[in-house]
Amino acid sequence: MLVAGVDVGNSTTEIAVARTEPGREPEWLFVARRPTTGAKGSEACAEGVAELLAAAERRVGERAHVALLAELHPVETGLVELGRLEELVLEQTAIARPASDTPSGTGVGAGTLLAVDELDGAPRAEPVVPVIVARVDYDDAAGRLREARAGGWNITAAIVEADDAVLIGNRFDRSLPIVDEVADAASLPLGARAAVEVSEPGASVEELSDPLRLGVLLGFGPEEARSARTAARALAGHRAALAVRVPRSASRDTTGSVATDLSIVLVGSDGAEETLDEHAAPPPPGAVAAIRGSAGERNGLLDVYWHTLPVPADDPGFARRLMRRRALALALLARGETGGLVEAIGRLCPGGARVVARESDAAVLGASTTPGAGRAPFVLDLGGGTVDLHRAEGAVSTAGAGDLVTRICAGLLGCDSALAERAKRRRSARVETPFVLHHEDGSRSFLGEPAPPEALAHLCLVDGRGLVPLLAPLAPEVWRGLRRAAKRDVLARNVRRAIEAVGGVPAGELVTLVGGSASDGEVVDVVAAELADLDLAVARGDVLGRHGPRAAVAVGLVLAFVGAGDR
C-alpha cells in the first residue's frame, strides 16, 4: 500500500511517501516539504498537503492511498511593541526625531521656530531657528540668513527640508548646527520652541538625549518631565536630531499612566493574576492559562514565553534605540482543534486520512533512522512555532521557536519577515568598497566584479553569490552577535525549559535535534552551548540518512503505521 506521512507544522508542511508491504521495510519513494498554507490545524492547510500529494503522485506515478497524520498543536507567535503607546504620548507633547545624513556645523541651538521668509522683518529679541522649505534655493537661503544676522537676528540653528544643510552652512556659518532632509519641515509649528543638535561625525547627540537638558532647552516644566524623557530616548544614538515642543493648545492631557496601558497580565492555571515582567524569566510550560492586556486576550494557553530583544553590548546608541522601542518577543501556545483539517486531508486520498500516532512517537521513530543513532529516546523538534521535547512518555511543547527568532530578527533589522527569515540563516558581510567585503569574522575578501551600488556601505546578506542589502547600520560582527543571541534567547532557552519541564535528561544520553530550525548549524551550536552543563550528546538528526533534520515526524508516521501492523 502506498501511504503518505503528513506533518503539518506552523511554518512547514512535510510529506514522506512510502510503499509498505507486510514483513518488509517501507520503500521510501518521496520526501518533500513546502510552506504551510494556513494557520496550523485549519482547513486551509489542506491546500499545501494537496500540492505535496500531487507532486508525489507525479514522481511515483500513483496516488497515496492513505494520509497518516499526528495530533496537532496550533501556536501563535508575535512581537509586542510596548513602545508604540509611548510614542503616542510623545506626539502629544513634542516632535522628536533624528535627522540628516549630512548635517552642517556642530553643537546645540534652541529658539523659536520661524519661516525663513519672516527674517525679512525687524529682528526679534529672542533666539530663533529658521525653517527653510524646499522651494527656497540654498544660495537664496544662505543670503537671507546672512542678511538677517547682519540685521540683528539671533540665529541659533536651522532646519532644512531639502538635502542642503552643508551647502547653506558653507555659505552662511559653517559652525551653526543645521539639520536637513526634514520631510515635514513645512508643517512644523512655527512659533513653537525648538532645539537642534549636531554632533561630530561618529558621535551621537548628548544634550537632546538627556531628558533634563532637553526639558530646559524646550522650556518644559517639571510636570512634563515624562515627555522630555520619552523625547530624549527617541533621539539617543543619532548624530543629528531636532526636537520641537508642541504648542499647549495642540497638546492633550498626558497625565494618564503609561505603565497601566502597556501592561500584560498573566492568568495562572490556578487563577492568580500577575503582571508580566519583561525582564523576568517566563514560568514553566503549563503555568499560565490565559493572558490579558495590551497583547490581547487569549484563553486556553499551554505555554507563554517572552524575551526582550537582544542588544549589542558595545553599541550603546543602538541599544538605547532598541530600548526606546521596548519591543518584546512574545509567543503563545494555545490548544487547537484538528477535526476540520483531518477531514479535508482525508478527501485527498482514496483511503482517507488517519491519525496514527502522537507526534512524539512519530518524532522518536523518525529521528531513530539517523545513522548511528540506534534508538533516539529524546528528540528535540526545533520547529517554526514550538520547541517540542519528545520521549516515550509523550511531548512537552514550549511556545516560541524559529518563527519568533524571525520576528526578533525583523525587529532588529527593521525589515519584513521574508527578508528576516533569510537573514536568520545566512551569513552577512558589509560592502566596504565596490570591491571589498568585510565578513562576520573580521576578514576581508576581494570581489571580482564590483558590488551593486545599492549594496555599497550596507550590511548585506550573502545569498549564494548575490548580496542583499539590509538597512540596519550594523557591523557584520555585531549583527552576528545579535542573530546568535536571538537564537539562544528563544530556541536554546526553550530547549532548557522543555528539558526542565520533564525533570531533566540523564547525563550522557543522546538528544537528537530535528525540525527546520535544526537545519541551521548556528542553532545547533547555540543549543549545544546552552546544554553544555548537562553533559548530553547533542546531535543533529539525519532522517533516513539523507534528509538531515527534516521530515522526522512524516517518516515516523509511516513507521508508526507499519509498526501498528495496519498495512
Added chain:
Amino acid sequence: MTADPVVALLADGAPASALAAGFEEEGVPLSVRHAPGEAAALAREAAGQAALGLGIGGDEARLVLILAAAPGRPYLEAPVTRGRSFAQAAARVAARRPLRLRYDS
C-alpha cells in the same frame, strides 16, 4: 602634487553646477574639467586621472560614473536632469557611504 580624488570631465550641456553642489553637500572634493566627448568615454578617461579611480563623464544627455578598476561598464548613470542626486550618489561611492535608494529617479 596631490592627485584629485574624483574627477569629472564634462562636455557642453552637462550640469556642472548641480554636480558640484551634490559633491559639496556630501563633503567630497570634486575636480571638474571641460572636455569634448561622450559621457562614458569621458568618465573612463576621468577615472584614469582620479586618485580614487572614480571618474565622472557628462554630456548633454547623461552622466556616468566609471570605476577605473571596472571600466567596462558604468557603475552609476543618470539623465542630466538628475545631476544633483547623481552627484550625491557618486560622492557617496567615493566616501563609502550608503547610497540612497533610487538615486536616479
